[in-house]
Amino acid sequence: MEYGIVPPYLLHRVAATDKPHLAHAARAARHTLLAPREYRPHRVGLELSVDGDTLVARTEPSPDRTIADAHGTQTLPGRTVRTEDDPPVADTAVNQAFDGLGGTFAFYWEAYQRDSIDGRGLPLDATVHYGQDYDNAFWNGERMVFGDGDGDVFVGFTGSLTVIAHELTHGVTEDSGGLAYQGQSGALNESVSDVFAVLTEQFTKDQTVHDASWLIGEGILAPAIHGAALRSLKAPGTAYDDPVLGKDPQPATMAGYVQTTDDNGGVHINSGIPNHAFYLAAVELGGRAWERAGLVWYRTITAGTLRQDADFEAFANATLAAAAAEYGEEAKEVAAVRTAWTSVGVLEDGQS
Amino acid sequence: MVTVTVVRTGGFAGIRRQWTAEPAEPERPRWIALIRQCPWDEAGDAAQAPEPDRFTWRIEAQLGGDDRRAELAETRLNGPWRDLVAQVQAFDPGR
Numbered sequence: 001m002e003y004g005i006v007p008p009y010l011l012h013r014v015a016a017t018d019k020p021h022l023a024h025a026a027r028a029a030r031h032t033l034l035a036p037r038e039y040r041p042h043r044v045g046l047e048l049s050v051d052g053d054t055l056v057a058r059t060e061p062s063p064d065r066t067i068a069d070a071h072g073t074q075t076l077p078g079r080t081v082r083t084e085d086d087p088p089v090a091d092t093a094v095n096q097a098f099d100g101l102g103g104t105f106a107f108y109w110e111a112y113q114r115d116s117i118d119g120r121g122l123p124l125d126a127t128v129h130y131g132q133d134y135d136n137a138f139w140n141g142e143r144m145v146f147g148d149g150d151g152d153v154f155v156g157f158t159g160s161l162t163v164i165a166h167e168l169t170h171g172v173t174e175d176s177g178g179l180a181y182q183g184q185s186g187a188l189n190e191s192v193s194d195v196f197a198v199l200t201e202q203f204t205k206d207q208t209v210h211d212a213s214w215l216i217g218e219g220i221l222a223p224a225i226h227g228a229a230l231r232s233l234k235a236p237g238t239a240y241d242d243p244v245l246g247k248d249p250q251p252a253t254m255a256g257y258v259q260t261t262d263d264n265g266g267v268h269i270n271s272g273i274p275n276h277a278f279y280l281a282a283v284e285l286g287g288r289a290w291e292r293a294g295l296v297w298y299r300t301i302t303a304g305t306l307r308q309d310a311d312f313e314a315f316a317n318a319t320l321a322a323a324a325a326e327y328g329e330e331a332k333e334v335a336a337v338r339t340a341w342t343s344v345g346v347l348e349d350g351q352s
Numbered sequence: 353m354v355t356v357t358v359v360r361t362g363g364f365a366g367i368r369r370q371w372t373a374e375p376a377e378p379e380r381p382r383w384i385a386l387i388r389q390c391p392w393d394e395a396g397d398a399a400q401a402p403e404p405d406r407f408t409w410r411i412e413a414q415l416g417g418d419d420r421r422a423e424l425a426e427t428r429l430n431g432p433w434r435d436l437v438a439q440v441q442a443f444d445p446g447r
Contacts (some may be wrong), residue, residue: 006400008370012410063389135363135365136363136364136365136405136406136407137364137405138403138405138406139404139405140363141403141405153367154365157364163364166405167364167404167405170404170405181400181401181402181403181404182355182402185414186402190366190404193404217365230364230365230366230367231366245367246368249368261423262359262361262362262408262410263362263366263368263408264362264369264402264408265362267362267366268362268363268366269366
């Protein structure tokens with residue numbers, strides 16, 4: 001969605017008007033001018049329309065993106081190659097990163113009225129072409145960093161919106177109090193990123209629970225690799241099965257929980273369990289997953305009451321509390337969430 | 353007998369990759385030097401909170417009776433560690 005950027009002098013003129021029929025626009029302009037300033041100006045879009053003889057002005061947050069190019073080095077941030085008001089450039093990775101940051105920003109604002117990662121309009125910075133044959137993408141607490149992949153297994157990380165939304169969601173989780181990146185709380189941290197990654201894609205494509213692929217990282221594996229994607233919330237353990245990579249190791253239920261010291265205690269493996277619980281709750285409720293199941297998960301991580309070392313059971317109970325607060329104790333949303341956690345073996349039957 | 357095994361886990365993909373080098377006799381002195389220049393005793397230090405989606409590296413070297421093992425966050429894979437990993441990866445295309 002595009003919003004025009006209104007210069008401050010114009011906002012001041014609208015804000016200062018005493019014409020009664022422009023009172024709403026003047027209020028909106030004053031609100032815009034009063035918005036807290038970050039270290040760089042906070043970007044706000046102003047949407048103007050005419051209703052009868054009234055000028056209607058609505059303010060909307062808009063993203064403030066800067067993409068840099070590391071040119072194959074591991075030096076951050078790299079050289080700036082595209083900023084918010086620039087047109088697309090010749091480099092596809094730059095434009096994909098720019099669009100993915102914008103898509104994720106739009107999702108969080110339009111679905112949950114969250115203004116960027118921190119809820120206060122944090123500028124979204126990214127670096128592309130990081131390292132040589134670098135098989136990864138990550139959020140380092142300040143920016144998104146994308147490798148180009150080695151070409152044999154991975155063909156770049158900017159091509160999937162789910163990668164970008166997953167990484168930015170690590171920022172949202174961190175800003176909301178965090179989940180320690182180890183063991184079960186680490187797997188929950190990973191799962192929350194996967195959940196909002198698929199929701200960002202579903203929102204962008206306006207997909208229902210039945211239209212959606214529920215896959216993470218579709219399109220970033222090289223064509224020779226036997227696999228659709230990296231992870232599946234619908235069917236954990238089935239995303240790939242390849243002679244080089246082996247088989248997707250994710251369990252869908254507690255019966256398959258993997259004890260390991262690798263990968264900070266298997267955070268990318270055991271995330272399959274809470275991932276599948278979310279999928280089951282969303283499918284039970286039907287429709288558009290970000291509206292109800294997604295809202296429950298969003299309230300859960302942003303309530304400020306979740307402990308950093310929460311385990312699966314604590315998180316499950318927190319989702320039940322969030323669902324009850326949002327919809328009422330007897331609501332079908334609460335029942336769907338409880339059934340989901342019971343089905344994956346995190347909660348026992350009859351437990352609340 | 354000299355064997356070096358490198359296991360990379362984590363990363364956004366969460367895919368485990370492993371590389372192993374078993375250099376032939378004439379190559380061993382060079383490998384032993386590479387292994388010995390790594391700060392094995394310091395590898396477990398500096399317990400900082402892991403960053404999401406970064407790689408974790410496990411490096412194991414077997415030098416007859418002198419076996420060594422280190423686990424490193426990606427941000428600590430620098431200098432001689434990076435050299436050793438690059439050599440193992442060059443030796444073995446990996447799986």
